[in-house]
Amino acid sequence: xxxxxxxxxxxxxxxxxxxxxxxxxxxxxxxxxxxxxxxxxxxxxxxxxxxxxxxxxxxxxxxxxxxxxxxxxxxxxxxxxxxxxxxxxxxxxxxxxxxxxxxxxxxxxxxxxxxxxxxxxxxxxxxxxxxxxxxxxxxxxxxxxxxxxxxxxxxxxxxxxxxxxxxxxxxxxxxxxxxxxxxxxxxxxxxxxxxxxxxxxxxxxxxxxxxxxxxxxxxxxxxxxxxxxxxxxxxxxxxxxxxxxxxxxxxxxxxxxxxxxxxxxxxxxxxxxxxxxxxxxxxxxxxxxxxxxxxxxxxxxxxxxxxxxxxxxxxxxxxxxxxxxxxxxxxxxxxxxxxxxxxxxxxxxxxxxxxxxxxxxxxxxxxxxxxxxxxxxxxxxxxxxxxxxx
Numbered sequence: 001x002x003x004x005x006x007x008x009x010x011x012x013x014x015x016x017x018x019x020x021x022x023x024x025x026x027x028x029x030x031x032x033x034x035x036x037x038x039x040x041x042x043x044x045x046x047x048x049x050x051x052x053x054x055x056x057x058x059x060x061x062x063x064x065x066x067x068x069x070x071x072x073x074x075x076x077x078x079x080x081x082x083x084x085x086x087x088x089x090x091x092x093x094x095x096x097x098x099x100x101x102x103x104x105x106x107x108x109x110x111x112x113x114x115x116x117x118x119x120x121x122x123x124x125x126x127x128x129x130x131x132x133x134x135x136x137x138x139x140x141x142x143x144x145x146x147x148x149x150x151x152x153x154x155x156x157x158x159x160x161x162x163x164x165x166x167x168x169x170x171x172x173x174x175x176x177x178x179x180x181x182x183x184x185x186x187x188x189x190x191x192x193x194x195x196x197x198x199x200x201x202x203x204x205x206x207x208x209x210x211x212x213x214x215x216x217x218x219x220x221x222x223x224x225x226x227x228x229x230x231x232x233x234x235x236x237x238x239x240x241x242x243x244x245x246x247x248x249x250x251x252x253x254x255x256x257x258x259x260x261x262x263x264x265x266x267x268x269x270x271x272x273x274x275x276x277x278x279x280x281x282x283x284x285x286x287x288x289x290x291x292x293x294x295x296x297x298x299x300x301x302x303x304x305x306x307x308x309x310x311x312x313x314x315x316x317x318x319x320x321x322x323x324x325x326x327x328x329x330x331x332x333x334x335x336x337x338x339x340x341x342x343x344x345x346x347x348x349x350x351x352x353x354x355x356x357x358x359x360x361x362x363x364x365x366x367x368x369x370x371x372x373x374x375x376x377x378x379x380x381x382x383x384x385x386x387x388x389x390x
Contacts, residue, residue, distance in 0.1 A: 003111075003112035003115075005228055006185070007388055012384065022044055025383065026207070026381075026383055043069070085100070085181070086180070090178070097239075102193075105231070106231035113215060118204050119208075119363075130209055140214075140388040141383060145204070145207050146202040146232070148201075153237070158193055163184075179385065206380055244333050244378045246373040246374075247334075249342060250328065250347060254350070258321075265302065266302065268300065269298075270290070270296040272296055283300060286311065289312045290351035291351065293342070316350060320350070
């Protein structure tokens, strides 16, 4: 069974600081503009998550800062283990969403890891970076993101009951996500949630590199504190669990470069980007995709061509773009940006069909690890709500 435990968090002294000054995105999605803005906030978690400097100097800087903030009372240690219920409110376009989950410690011992399902390949360079950071600071700064099935809503109900009264902190991050955080220490609630999770497998939505690093750190330091890492958990059925498509940008005219692949599709011209995206979203074919070169086209494959995931990114990677070098493919979540980039660079944009969250677990069961950039759960859980010492 997945090993999900309460833990004694290390957190900011929220009586002294507001969330807007503290929270940042995970290290791998912070843009240069965001980094510049967030680094202007003295106590923002970016100084721990993505410190400035080169080589070992940046890890040593983060370790010194962690120690100083703890000694100065910027960071305080909870005395007793708990879960932390999290409510996030955010907007996507003009639509508002609310997502609920909880922060806890996730076991990464070999036995516990059997019930953790990754869906993405990891790269050596990011793992080396995060492992050096973990060795230096000896704390989990940002949580990984896991999702789990809660078909009877028992865990969601337990979290709703626990998330009453005054939260530990509430406020809006610098990036516009509004958070509320409650400490859940009632033994019966914790036992109920842990019992409901028994036998359920945790699918990793984000944080594959941090998960692998947590396992590696435990192998180096097989202590009780290193048995678990910081994790955020969200029920798959939560209506605020949003997964955005990641569109592709490739060099050249797609129709001329890939005539054989496109000959396997019904090609339906569309009047513009919005019309294409609307028809793509409504298509009953899970492998349908769209593209823009000289115009906007909906492409509907006539067959699966050996694809079994039910995700169009598999067909795109296996049939359409299999001859393109991985580093020659660019990615964006913004369809308008994809079109503008394609126009500017004389390239082609490939639009990915949105997929339901439930399909991701089915896809992993069918084919194992998914193609790169198959999922993007939005927003990433913020860094700085709580930390976990090792």
